[in-house]
Amino acid sequence: MKSWLKIIFHRSLWLAFSLFCCGFSAPLYAAVSRVISLAPSTTELAYAAGLGDQLIAVSAYSDYPEAAKKLEQVADWQGINVERIIALKPDLILAWRGGNPQRPLEQLATLGIKIFYSDVQKVDDVATELERLAAFSPHPDMAKESAASIRNKFNQLKQNYAxxxxxxxxxxxxxxxxxxxxxxxxxxxxxxxxxxxxxxxxxxxxxxxxxxxxxxxxxxxxxxxxxxxxxxxxxxxxxxxxxxxxxxxxxxxxxxxxxxxxxxxxxxxxxxxx
Structure with a gap:
């Protein structure tokens, strides 16, 4: 059996065992320990939400903050390295809805990996994404403060130039x-x-x-x-x-x-x- 098939097999067994023992009573959102970001924007969102220490891999061009440059890269313009992501055993993947291919993400989701889709259209959406990420962060107050800061600064700009x-x-x-x-x-x-x-x-x-x-x-x-x-x-x-x-x-x-x-x-x- 190929190594990546073994990984899928063992992860599926783990997921089934977890559901059998714990049922569905566990909360849908909880602080995570292993996070992968698949876009530079979601990498920056992760750090602003207090998830920097939980990041284990990122996409190409994830160059801010400085710590992101040291992380392994598992995605670029050519696509997503699904086999490597599976091997890294993340419990949360941050994906860009408009930029990441959907099929490999659906494949990863079938293995029980939570996918957080970022779909920012407005400045307020950035703040909303941070508030959503607070549910996964060990530092939720950091995420909420970052969100509030963005909203306050943008509202002030609109007032100043209205x-x-x-x-x-x-x-x-x-x-x-x-x-x-x-x-x-x-x-x-x-x-x-x-x-x-x-x-x-x-x-x-x-x-x-x-x-x-x-x-x-x-x-x-x-x-x-x-x-x-x-x-x-x-x-x-x-x-x-x-x-x-x-x-x-x-x-x-x-x-x-x-x-x-x-x-x-x-x-x-x-x-x-x-």
């Missing part, structure tokens, strides 16, 4: 092709909170592909992107022949990840946009 005349903003992701975001995204929400108006807010899909002419006809005053100074210059050069606008380059990890540091991106954007 009375400004909205500036037309183009959210740019990439140049060949060019993608942007609709109002159904975390990034668009923080633009609105900071006194901006997303020129593609009405798109029917969250991440539409657009062309140069579509952007020019909407006449943005500001371009918001995530990236370095060098990438900011590339965007400026791309538009310079036809459009001169202010460009705000935010810390890409803060801006692109649906995790606790989105509030840092919001604070950075509000300062620069105004």
């Amino acid at each position: 009375n400004l005349n909205p500036k037309p903003v183009f959210l740019q992701f990439g140049m060949n092709p060019i993608f942007t975001s609709s109002s159904h995204t975390l990034q668009s929400e923080i633009v609105s909170a900071c006194g901006g108006k997303n020129i593609f807010a009405g798109s029917l899909v969250p991440w539409p592909q657009v062309n140069r002419e579509q952007v020019l006809t909407r006449k943005p005053e500001v371009i918001v992107m995530g990236g370095t100074k060098a990438q900011k210059q590339q965007v400026a050069d791309f538009w310079r022949p036809q459009m001169k606008v202010s460009i705000i380059a935010l810390n890409d990890d803060w801006f692109s990840r649906a995790g606790p540091r989105i509030i840092l991106a919001a604070e950075q954007l509000c300062r620069q946009l105004n």
Whole structure:
């Protein structure tokens, strides 16, 4: 019998024995000891929720906080290493609903491994995810305090910039092709909170592909992107022949990840946009 089949067999026996001895009276949520994160955003959520010491493996690009870099990687853009995850015997897996493939997660769930799906669409969802993770954390107060801090800071930003005349903003992701975001995204929400108006807010899909002419006809005053100074210059050069606008380059990890540091991106954007 292959080693991974043995692992499945023994884990299934353990699960059956647990149910036989304990029935279904055990709580669905309880503090866990072995956690695997399958996305950089869920890794950051885990640490903010007080689960850092319980993390045993993460995905590629899980580079914050520093301790995450030392953990084994079991997932990347190519997929999830199911056999290795089974061998590590986690009791909780943190998965990104929009980014992780569903089939291997369903396979892991059949072995009795709890799957926590993160599906952040708004800033408040980040706080809600932290509150949900508090049920698994040995430090639930840390998770709840992190959630409250995000809500308080974001509400304060919205109050501070509520009375400004909205500036037309183009959210740019990439140049060949060019993608942007609709109002159904975390990034668009923080633009609105900071006194901006997303020129593609009405798109029917969250991440539409657009062309140069579509952007020019909407006449943005500001371009918001995530990236370095060098990438900011590339965007400026791309538009310079036809459009001169202010460009705000935010810390890409803060801006692109649906995790606790989105509030840092919001604070950075509000300062620069105004």
